[in-house]
Amino acid sequence: MSxxxxxxxxxxxxAEDPEPECTEIESMCMNCHANGMTRLLLTRIPYxxxxxxMSFSCExxxxxxxxxxxxxxxxxxxxxWKLQVEKPEDLNRQVVKSDYTSVKIPELDFEIxxxxxxxxxxxxxxIISRAIAGxxxxxxxxxxxxxxxxxxxxxxxxxxxxxxxLEKGFSVEIEDxxxxxxxxxxxxxxxxxxxxxxxxxxxxxxxxxxxxxTHDERGDTAPPTGLLTAxxxxxxxxxxxxxxxxxxxxxxxxxxxAPADTRMKLTHIPHFxxxxxxxxTCDACGHRTNEVKSGGGIEDKGVKFEIRVAxxxxxxxxxxxxxxxxxxIPELDCSVGGRALGxxxxxxxxxxxxxxxxxxxxxGATGDAPGQSGKLxxxxxxxxxVLAGTRTATIVLDDxxxxxxxxxxxxxxxxxxxxxxxxxRYERSEEQNEELGLNDMxxxxxxxxx
Numbered sequence: 001m002s003x004x005x006x007x008x009x010x011x012x013x014x015a016e017d018p019e020p021e022c023t024e025i026e027s028m029c030m031n032c033h034a035n036g037m038t039r040l041l042l043t044r045i046p047y048x049x050x051x052x053x054m055s056f057s058c059e060x061x062x063x064x065x066x067x068x069x070x071x072x073x074x075x076x077x078x079x080x081w082k083l084q085v086e087k088p089e090d091l092n093r094q095v096v097k098s099d100y101t102s103v104k105i106p107e108l109d110f111e112i113x114x115x116x117x118x119x120x121x122x123x124x125x126x127i128i129s130r131a132i133a134g135x136x137x138x139x140x141x142x143x144x145x146x147x148x149x150x151x152x153x154x155x156x157x158x159x160x161x162x163x164x165x166l167e168k169g170f171s172v173e174i175e176d177x178x179x180x181x182x183x184x185x186x187x188x189x190x191x192x193x194x195x196x197x198x199x200x201x202x203x204x205x206x207x208x209x210x211x212x213x214t215h216d217e218r219g220d221t222a223p224p225t226g227l228l229t230a231x232x233x234x235x236x237x238x239x240x241x242x243x244x245x246x247x248x249x250x251x252x253x254x255x256x257x258a259p260a261d262t263r264m265k266l267t268h269i270p271h272f273x274x275x276x277x278x279x280x281t282c283d284a285c286g287h288r289t290n291e292v293k294s295g296g297g298i299e300d301k302g303v304k305f306e307i308r309v310a311x312x313x314x315x316x317x318x319x320x321x322x323x324x325x326x327x328x329i330p331e332l333d334c335s336v337g338g339r340a341l342g343x344x345x346x347x348x349x350x351x352x353x354x355x356x357x358x359x360x361x362x363x364g365a366t367g368d369a370p371g372q373s374g375k376l377x378x379x380x381x382x383x384x385x386v387l388a389g390t391r392t393a394t395i396v397l398d399d400x401x402x403x404x405x406x407x408x409x410x411x412x413x414x415x416x417x418x419x420x421x422x423x424x425r426y427e428r429s430e431e432q433n434e435e436l437g438l439n440d441m442x443x444x445x446x447x448x449x450x
Contacts (some may be wrong), residue, residue, distance in 0.1 A: 040054055079197065135156070199377075294371070302400040321404050322343045322401060322403040327340075341358065352383060406421060
């Protein structure tokens with residue numbers, strides 16, 4: 001008996017997969033109540049995550065509706081984006097919104113609340129156009145029955161229309177407690193010059209909105225089968241992990257969302273601390289991941305490493321990069337957040353090679369803007385020159401949690417300085433404390449003390 005080929009549940013759209021398993025479901029049209037057709041497509045957005053694209057159409061009245069839903073678990077943290085719209089290309093930035101995404105335009109004191117719209121893949125201009133269409137719904141009847149309110153709406157719609165002409169710049173603030181929203185960077189892989197992304201820890205109320213509850217809140221003695229954050233199974237096993245024991249727990253593949261097993265082991269890194277190494281292998285798509293979780297809490301200070309990469313010895317440095325550690329390469333004008341590469345225990349060469357491979361595996365990461373593919377290819381070529389030793393570069397690792405480590409080439413002789421490594425410890429800002437959830441912890445401690 002021949003084995004049935006196992007395919008990932010969420011796959012890229014390409015010419016080699018002409019039948020992406022689109023599911024069709026007959027469903028009622030909410031406009032005319034006739035029967036229409038809903039089509040579901042499970043796919044991946046490069047540099048983002050798995051999504052379910054839903055498209056409904058009705059042949060009777062012509063009504064159509066398109067939505068997008070995240071295809072995986074909620075992120076462990078919420079996310080905020082602040083975009084300065086100054087150029088026409090900023091209006092054309094792709095935006096992925098979930099049901100829990102709120103949008104604000106401070107200059108107009110305008111807000112689209114979370115859960116007021118379905119998730120979608122759109123653009124900044126598309127967000128404004130959809131808001132205008134919503135405000136003008138039933139506007140003719142409103143002009144007859146409530147002329148004063150209609151006049152105010154007409155005036156406000158004119159102000160929204162003016163934003164699309166870019167008579168002057170404006171800002172867009174996007175927040176999603178589920179962490180499932182995304183704003184395209186047209187300058188990728190370089191740092192976005194007009195958009196800032198920050199993460200924040202959800203409070204209990206926001207977790208409950210998402211349906212995320214702790215074991216105590218659910219009253220469970222065993223791991224619940226309901227909706228959990230991605231870290232819950234790992235934390236449950238970590239509490240019992242000891243010595244050389246290797247533990248395993250079921251999870252889903254981060255690439256195709258198929259069932260997989262994650263193995264974890266507690267180990268000690270010399271001159272640093274204990275960490276948990278986690279490895280996941282997916283039998284469906286062959287994806288492999290190796291992650292590192294800090295075995296301790298957040299340090300009192302953040303840490304910043306500046307690593308010069310100029311010789312063969314520099315490539316062999318051991319590096320522990322936590323998932324809260326961002327990386328930048330000033331010479332290449334490159335900057336990535338902590339979750340881009342995740343937590344990993346590797347070398348300087350391994351870190352650079354992982355960056356190059358991740359970019360090469362995501363050809364659509366820069367969207368479909370003209371010339372962006374060539375820019376990405378040029379960056380990868382420069383990165384390959386660094387790996388080949390023909391270009392000198394500096395790797396800057398910044399971890400506000402202080403849970404990252406870089407080996408000194410003189411660690412056997414600590415009295416001798418390492419000219420290729422600079423280590424700086426610093427006090428965290430209030431914004432960094434908020435991202436790490438420390439402000440909430442301080443408030444809880446204060447309440448407990450009182």
